[in-house]
Amino acid sequence: MKIIGQSLALTYLTQGLKLQHLSPSLLFLGKEGIGKKTTALELSKSLLCKEPKSNAEIGLLPHCDQCDACLKITRLNHPDFLLVNPSYQASLSNGKSESQESIKIEAVRSLIKFLYYRPTESLKKVVVIDEAQALSAEAAQALLKSVEEPPPYAQLIIIAPDRHALPSTLVSRCAILSFQPLSLKDISFYLQNQLGLSEEKANHIAEKSDGTLNKALHLRDQEAAEISLAGLSFEEFSDWLTEGEFRKEARKKGGELLSSLIDQAQTRLEEGDLTQIPTIQNLLRAKKQIEAYVSPRLVLETVFLNQKTK
16 A cells, blocks of 8 residues: 655654654544544554554555554454454354444454553554444544543554544544645646556546545446446346446446446536436436336336437
């Protein structure tokens, strides 16, 4: 992973690591898709890496990205690292729910238990709380003492969109790093050098990305899907719908394809193409049909034929 932009946050973290004077409780603030979680994971590698070294190719934070510790963090299975988020909350619910909208007190209790056992493979233990705005009031309250007085070997990194998404009592106990929207230049450079897009295409996507890499990648995927769909014959599209990969999750994949087509049509509508209004209405109707358990293949074939006749 390589961090894009965020020079102020990286300078603070790099100096803190160099002087061994990093605040034990960090709060990363900023909109989604600008590098907060990536930076948290890269910082975790720097803290647990067996042979930390600066490398501009993998970012400014010192780590090797090749040792056993770095690879385990990439796979999210290092014994001295814990990522807490709504998915982690779901994993504590005995499989009763595939998704959770909040991080409850049971997740924080599990986090605290993890934190107060000494490290097993490293000198540090790192806990990253992603989507911390999902903390319930009870969970946030339970977290306060650990944030204010963590064990000497512990590093807490809390990620949220803004300070108002968290209780002020929690915010006041952290060192705050504000992450800024990415520049058009940074996003365009990434799209060209990492994904091989042309300068013209990269600049076009960067201008519509709202300063976030997540949206830029979503727009890239949308355009790629549009191109591949446009190049298919009805027979080829029908064959794709009958392939094992699609049939395993036909309803889910069908909904995702329709969502992508709706996003594409809405983008054209925002650019002034009023002919997209009936297209969006038809796509929304098709999505409701799939949700109502009409055959995904039948619905999508009808959508495909309608798209081709326009």
